[in-house]
Amino acid sequence: xxxxxxxxxxxxxxxxxxxxxxxxxxxxxxxxxxxxxxxxxxxxxxxxxxxxxxxxxxxxxxxxxxxxxxxxxxxxxxxxxxxxxxxxxxxxxxxxxxxxxxxxxxxxxxxxxxxxxxxxxxxxxxxxxxxxxxxxxxxxxxxxxxxxxxxxxxxxxxxxxxxxxxxxxxxxxxxxxxxxxxxxxxxxxxxxxxxxxxxxxxxxxxxxxxxxxxxxxxxxxxxxxxxxxxxxxxxxxxxxxxxxxxxxxxxxxxxxxxxxxxxxxxxxxxxxxxxxxxxxxxxxxxxxxxxxxxxxxxxxxxxxxxxxxxxxxxxxxxxxxxxxxxxxxxxxxxxxxxxxxxxxxxxxxxxxxxxxxxxxxxxxxxxxxxxxxxxxxxxxxxxxxxxxxxxxxxxxxxxxxxxxxxxxxxxxxxxxxxxxxxxxxxxxxxxxxxxxxxxxxxxxxxxxxxxxxxxxxxxxxxxxxxxxxxxxxxxxxxxxxxxxxxxxxxxxxxxxxxxxxxxxxxxxxxxxxxxxxxxxxxxxxxxxxxxxxxxxxxxxxxxxxxxxxxxxxxxxxxxxxxxxxxxxxxxxxxxxxxxxxxxxxxxxxxxxxxxxxxxxxxxxxxxxxxxxxxxxxxxxxxxxxxxxxxxxxxxxxxxxxxxxxxxxxxxxxxxxxxxxxxxxxxxxxxxxxxxxxxxxxxxxxxxxxxxxxxxxxxxxxxxxxxxxxxxxxxxxxxxxxxxxxxxxxxxxxxxxxxxxxxxxxxxxxxxxxxxxxxxxxxxxxxxxxxxxxxxxxxxxxxxxxxxxx
Amino acid sequence: xxxxxxxxxxxxxxxxxxxxxxxxxxxxxxxxxxxxxxxxxxxxxxxxxxxxxxxxxxxxxxxxxxxxxxxxxxxxxxxxxxxxxxxxxxxxxxxxxxxxxxxxxxxxxxxxxxxxxxxxxxxxxxxxxxxxxxxxxxxxxxxxxxxxxxxxxxxx
Ligand code: FES
Ligand code: FES
Numbered sequence: 001x002x003x004x005x006x007x008x009x010x011x012x013x014x015x016x017x018x019x020x021x022x023x024x025x026x027x028x029x030x031x032x033x034x035x036x037x038x039x040x041x042x043x044x045x046x047x048x049x050x051x052x053x054x055x056x057x058x059x060x061x062x063x064x065x066x067x068x069x070x071x072x073x074x075x076x077x078x079x080x081x082x083x084x085x086x087x088x089x090x091x092x093x094x095x096x097x098x099x100x101x102x103x104x105x106x107x108x109x110x111x112x113x114x115x116x117x118x119x120x121x122x123x124x125x126x127x128x129x130x131x132x133x134x135x136x137x138x139x140x141x142x143x144x145x146x147x148x149x150x151x152x153x154x155x156x157x158x159x160x161x162x163x164x165x166x167x168x169x170x171x172x173x174x175x176x177x178x179x180x181x182x183x184x185x186x187x188x189x190x191x192x193x194x195x196x197x198x199x200x201x202x203x204x205x206x207x208x209x210x211x212x213x214x215x216x217x218x219x220x221x222x223x224x225x226x227x228x229x230x231x232x233x234x235x236x237x238x239x240x241x242x243x244x245x246x247x248x249x250x251x252x253x254x255x256x257x258x259x260x261x262x263x264x265x266x267x268x269x270x271x272x273x274x275x276x277x278x279x280x281x282x283x284x285x286x287x288x289x290x291x292x293x294x295x296x297x298x299x300x301x302x303x304x305x306x307x308x309x310x311x312x313x314x315x316x317x318x319x320x321x322x323x324x325x326x327x328x329x330x331x332x333x334x335x336x337x338x339x340x341x342x343x344x345x346x347x348x349x350x351x352x353x354x355x356x357x358x359x360x361x362x363x364x365x366x367x368x369x370x371x372x373x374x375x376x377x378x379x380x381x382x383x384x385x386x387x388x389x390x391x392x393x394x395x396x397x398x399x400x401x402x403x404x405x406x407x408x409x410x411x412x413x414x415x416x417x418x419x420x421x422x423x424x425x426x427x428x429x430x431x432x433x434x435x436x437x438x439x440x441x442x443x444x445x446x447x448x449x450x451x452x453x454x455x456x457x458x459x460x461x462x463x464x465x466x467x468x469x470x471x472x473x474x475x476x477x478x479x480x481x482x483x484x485x486x487x488x489x490x491x492x493x494x495x496x497x498x499x500x501x502x503x504x505x506x507x508x509x510x511x512x513x514x515x516x517x518x519x520x521x522x523x524x525x526x527x528x529x530x531x532x533x534x535x536x537x538x539x540x541x542x543x544x545x546x547x548x549x550x551x552x553x554x555x556x557x558x559x560x561x562x563x564x565x566x567x568x569x570x571x572x573x574x575x576x577x578x579x580x581x582x583x584x585x586x587x588x589x590x591x592x593x594x595x596x597x598x599x600x601x602x603x604x605x606x607x608x609x610x611x612x613x614x615x616x617x618x619x620x621x622x623x624x625x626x627x628x629x630x631x632x633x634x635x636x637x638x639x640x641x642x643x644x645x646x647x648x649x650x651x652x653x654x655x656x657x658x659x660x661x662x663x664x665x666x667x668x669x670x671x672x673x674x675x676x677x678x679x680x681x682x683x684x685x686x687x688x689x690x691x692x693x694x695x696x697x698x699x700x701x702x703x704x705x706x707x708x709x710x711x712x713x714x715x716x717x718x719x720x721x722x723x724x725x726x727x728x729x730x731x732x733x734x735x736x737x738x739x740x741x742x743x744x745x746x747x748x749x750x751x752x753x754x755x756x757x758x759x760x761x762x763x764x765x766x767x768x769x770x771x772x773x774x775x776x777x778x779x780x781x782x783x784x785x786x787x788x789x
Numbered sequence: 790x791x792x793x794x795x796x797x798x799x800x801x802x803x804x805x806x807x808x809x810x811x812x813x814x815x816x817x818x819x820x821x822x823x824x825x826x827x828x829x830x831x832x833x834x835x836x837x838x839x840x841x842x843x844x845x846x847x848x849x850x851x852x853x854x855x856x857x858x859x860x861x862x863x864x865x866x867x868x869x870x871x872x873x874x875x876x877x878x879x880x881x882x883x884x885x886x887x888x889x890x891x892x893x894x895x896x897x898x899x900x901x902x903x904x905x906x907x908x909x910x911x912x913x914x915x916x917x918x919x920x921x922x923x924x925x926x927x928x929x930x931x932x933x934x935x936x937x938x939x940x941x942x943x944x945x
Contacts (some may be wrong), residue, residue: 027825027865034824202891253891286830422840508889685928709834717919717929
């Protein structure tokens, strides 16, 4: 009887368990706070309690005399040692005004949390105790916290360099927007406030710096998404040459953008170690994290859409005031501009777009990337205003989207903002989401429910995102002060096991597994035989970091190409060892064999051994089995999707119940669908958090009123439904594996999806707009106002 | 003033002189160098520090080390002493119940405490039981699946 043997399941595309998990599940993983070096000291930072104040005098003698205290430093001590913290995204043609950003404040503090002094002591407790003893004489100054108000005449001024607090004014324009509005049969407008958010990675930030005066070498353990950028910037600020500077990103407990920038605490910790010649550790408390590590979003947006009566979009015109906080954080200016304005066409054919963005200094914590970074703010504007249009012309919002979608394309589509999308099938994603959700049925249920006085709402949002950042030439052209390429080394050992070294720095996204899958898939080795190493600048090759959903898209491409180089060398060596022509060597399932003679073969393990012992190499071939690739992508990648939410609103209380959430995302072929699904879950929930619960609130004096996890509401387990995750697969034409990115997708779509659903539920009350987050009180008030009207 | 305490952690007794104000979480992390227990907040909101104290799940940042004198504590390091994951850890691994792993030690103990009193919890009951443990990465869905899988595997 013939038996059929199932083909071995392809490791690329299978949802295998993660290689990084055993250490995380057993408490043996080491995060920055978990390291202790011999002779280690602890730093505690005194932070400004004022939103804006002049420092008249700092009295530190009591702190210096406190038990265990080794030193107290203030801004004056850093004179000549530390440079100003640089901004690394100098967006061109924007009249950018970069104000000095001292690691320790000098004469003026500009936000609650601005670093004023540091105590270094033998124990953390002693350091914190002594911080309380520092006596600072402040002269409070008027503060400004709202980006729209801060540019108005008479507003308090933060920096002499930036009149009217304007850090930059950037414009994107494509097509003839004035003509579009002249030709419009319908114009809809909205004012949207993208409230300020706090990224809240569960691990706060921290650093452990060990400077050795005798050698001038610094080792820095740092909670970062991009250790190579840290080395570069740290070198610029401290003057320690890059070859003496080793940055280690050990286990990192989430980032979401907040671990991209170099913040004051990093430089202060290094400074203390340089001054004292001993290891110094600084770990933020959560309250300190909320005050001093970066925030996200903070846009005030005026949006206008020009369309025809039948819902064809003619043009989009917007003005945005983007709060930058008190100083320009590392990547901040690029976020509301390049990563935002260029995405305003979304998945739609739009003939004309114009946007003015004002980046504004305010007396608040510096703003940086937060998951999605610019793209959620763009997606929300577009997807919200399309719902307004649908409402205005009385056409179903899904139908309005359909009438404007870019048709499917697989190799390039130029949008009016100047980008070339790589591939897309937007209709495919939308159809799938609607079919899965049962859209017609949901609309029927909604109509039924309304008759019974129940308010169901259905919201849809589509998105295209730009990620896989990006071609370095483009990075340079848009003012990014670095490259955006990545590198990978694949090294086979004599026993056939391999190490992979990458320059990017995953921190929860699972690349130790997915990257092993890439190698396993190409070379037929076991995933368990491939160890992926990242996060140490002395060991790993250059890379610009893990953010912007770029690690699989860029690092993964470098790795795929390096793996293929290994394969080619193995083929050559096999041909030599088997004395067969190279053209006759085939490869399948980990074996290189002579075509037609599968028994005459070498496994990749054989080749690894023979290449490493190098007893019999072909003329001119180097020993070893190792390949390095540096990969600079030819274009960005553009994942996309369609999301749908169903909510029910209780008009009497304003309570919102999120009943269903359907996500269809297309990130190209999935290396590990289990990990992709996990990324979607986490991303969607963060976006829902913005819609429903999260907001960083400042009072007029710049006090942060949501300064701890007791006041800032991140989503909890008990307030969420299961997310229904689906996908479509549209490969990127330019990526060696066709893959795109999935880290931010969920967040980009979900805020507006839920928002649109809530407004849809309130249609009978004619509520058009509610300020996020949609707390019960705000919803209830919006209904009450309409009833009153 | 120093206090002497004797606390059993993962089956081993530690006698230490401590400051009265020392929190249990700092005792674990700093005094006896078991850093698997995490600190995610300063207001007792996040649950990253959850451990078992005499078999009850507690937030180790809300408890003085002195209060644990004479008690027995289980931390994440105590669950797989021979390197073999227990069934609950195994379930988190299989169901992808963690990403960055920072919330995971606390989640494991919150889940363990639930399963002790309810061996077959519904997803709603699981979500309710985990409301005091924050995770920013997973959106909780795979954590719920992990706990369901652990229950199905007989974890109590
Ligand atoms: S550290 Fe957050 S609850 Fe204990
Ligand atoms: S896995 Fe990162 S916080 Fe839960």
